[in-house]
Amino acid sequence: MKKRIKSLIASIPKTFLGLYSRLLIILMLLFCLPANSYGQQLQQPTSGEENFLFYTVIAMVFFVMLLVLIVAIYTLLILKRIIKNEKGEAEEVEETESGWDILTAKLTDAVPVEEEETVLLSHDYDGIHELDNHLPPWWKGLFYITIAFAVVYIAIYHVFETAPLQIQEYQNELLAAAEQEEERKTGDEDLINEDNVTFTDEVAVIEQGKSLYEVNCVACHRKDGGGLPGLGPNLTDEFWIHGGGVKNIYKTIQNGVPGTSMISWKTQMSPEDMRAIACYAITLFGTNPPNAREPQGEKYIPEEDTPATE
Known part of the structure; x- marks a missing residue:
């Protein structure tokens, strides 16, 4: 055996x-x-x-x-x-005895089998005896390292506060991103946003807006702009839910409308693309397509210093 x-x-x-x-x-x-x-x-x-x-x-x-x-x-x-x-x-x-045996003996601090009587305790559990072995040195070393790390961590992050905690890091990143966005806006005078966007009837811009509209907007507003029940409103009449005019339309395209099928497009389109769609949507005014949706929202009256089509 x-x-x-x-x-x-x-x-x-x-x-x-x-x-x-x-x-x-x-x-x-x-x-x-x-x-x-x-x-x-x-x-x-x-x-x-x-x-x-x-x-x-x-x-x-x-x-x-x-x-x-x-x-x-x-x-x-x-x-x-x-x-x-x-x-x-x-x-x-x-x-x-090999070098490996010597190394393992130092790492584990184990008592040889023939010397177990020296660490044998007086406890007896149904014939099972207990040995008073020491903890392995490698385990105690790791334990001491964790204690030292905890002391250093508490001192740096909580006592002297020389390094930011996670929440503070997140807030710092938000502030840095806001500063970069502000610098980008102020550094580029030609950057289009909801405050300075203007209407244009240039053929190239209208054609660009039409192409983008037919790819991204017809699912809710129909190709002729008449709108679909439960999805998109009618874009051809003078009633607007979130305000008419190129600035309001651009803002709606950019930020979307929470709780509706109108998503925010600012992560998928450039400011020029959103302006082109807004300008094209304004050209749909008065086309009166068949089976268009009923008027929704309030009647939009253009300001005196803006084009009537806006």
Whole structure:
């Protein structure tokens, strides 16, 4: 029986190490290949965050496998030592102690099996005895590192406040983004926004607006601007829910209307595109398409200093 156990234990390292070597090689190959070369990502470039997440997962799996390998090797060494001790070969093991055995002994601070009586406690639980072993030095080292890290973290973020917390970082980023947006607006006098947008009947602008309208707006407002029930209002009459005129129309296109099918287009269109659509929508006034929706909102009266079509 002991010979069978010994032969089984002797065969474990070869099988175990062979399997692990193959898995480690596969992981290293995956780690070397770019993350955007898998599956459907071949067609769409992977962002930096997705690449970082992919490599982080691979690295964690690789690290865990190394830890499991170390624990397995250490367990096998202990089993071998137990078998040798049973045969009375403990002295020979001590004489031929390898560097690996010395390293594991220092890392674990484990008491040899033949010296367990020195750490044996008086407790007896149904024949099971308890040993007063020390905590492994590597574990205590990590524990001390976490304590030191916590002290430094509290001192930096909460006591001396030399570094901002997450909420403050978020607020700082918002302020920086607002300043950049303000600089961008003031630095470009020709930038179109809801305050300075104006109507134009230039053919190029109207044609651009028509093309964009037929692609993005006909699903709710129809191609002729008559509107669809439950979706988009009629754009051809003089009644407007959110105000007529190029400025109001531009504002509605830019910001959308929450709770309705009118989404915000500012992330999908440039200011020039939104202005072109607004100008084209104004040219639909008075076309009176058949089966148009009923008037909605309030009648819009253009200001005296603006074109009548606006």
